[in-house]
Amino acid sequence: MSPLFWILTLPAMLLALYAQYKVRSTFEKYARVPNMHGISGLQAAQILMRNEGLEHLRVNQIPGELTDFYNPADKSINLSQGSVRPSVAALAIVAHELGHALQDRQGYFWLRARASIVGIAQIGSNLGVMLFFIGMLLGALQNSFAWNLALAGVVLFAGAVAFTLITLPVEFNASSRAREMLMRNGLVARQEMEGVSAMLNAAALTYVAAAAQAVSQLLYFVLLLFGARRQE
Template sequence: MFFFNPMYFLFALPALLLGLYAQYKVQNAFARYSRVRTVRGLTGAQVARYLLDAHGLHHVRVERVGGMLTDHYDPTSKVLRLSPQVYDAPTIAAAGVAAHEMGHALQDATNYAPLALRSAMVPSVQIGSWLGPILFVVGLLMARPTLAWLGVILFAAVAVFALVTLPVEFDASNRAKKLLQQTGLLLPQEMEGVNAVLNAAALTYVAAAVQAISNLLYYVFLLQSTDRD
């Protein structure tokens, strides 16, 4: 059957290996610099609050959220949520992650186009991520290529979302690095750790984009193979 096609590994294996490497890098970097306290001793929550206030974003709340590395900015409710390992910790890793999430809040405040586009795509991605593969499989099994192609089109939203995410995350990290240096919250020698953490995190988004594109290309390959048969 099609889902046991050995060609799947040709498409999926590079993305899988890159994803595993990216996860290793981010976990290793975060763990390493979570053991290094900043000279100023500010927690991630304090770093985020200071940077938000310095840019007039007093209305953006900073909250603790459960989980490991669940840090994110919610543009709908204007809340910056930090995991306990970031919210409570006065470490280089926590400062870097908190500043990165604050970068998303600054993007929102300045109407950064890629962030607005990514937010607008969320509903279509939620639908496409689960309905697309279902329609694709049903269409392929029932020899209904039109239905299968519809599934591919829906799933393509996931790949586009992953691509749009790249400039959003890269820009947030660049803003974070500049803000931490300009405000003097971290010393120059501490920025090496921030760069290591944020660069490793950026690689995970690259891996996610590669994986989404690989899956999409595999779906197209299967359909074209079926058409030739």
């Protein structure tokens, strides 16, 4: 862990810590604020699914808080325990996941692009890092095999970085759809939209932080591999 590593990655690490704090504190704040209709997240999901042509979806309840996700494989939205309470936070989270369902139904380009590289991203985030460090330990600057091994690791890891970057427009668009759905269906008052937006913005920050971490780590790998070789 050279000084270069900390220079490149520390800001992104701090942003990630702040993002986690922000999403947690925002959720805790608005989970205590009842929505104007007094409906639970599950009821809101049923209303939106009926009105937005998403009645084909399955709704599952899963443990935890902020663990919600949409699964395009089985067309289900999976809502955590914290998202089924009658709160402003629940409305934001449920609508966001249904925003992903709308993306899926409409064939949203960035959602399809992200799905197409899931396998590459999973391999790159694990195998890529491992190959890079094995190559460096074998002496990538003096050995062509080790160099190619480390380079292959960088390329694979770049696939994982691409996944985090493509995730950004997917998440931002889902949040935009969430706001529109809630207003269109009259589930939030204008004063409640402040809380909804705060929740969605805090969640979006976590994805920005994840992308920043991935990019900074990739930049470190590239500079370590190519920068050191230029000095030889």
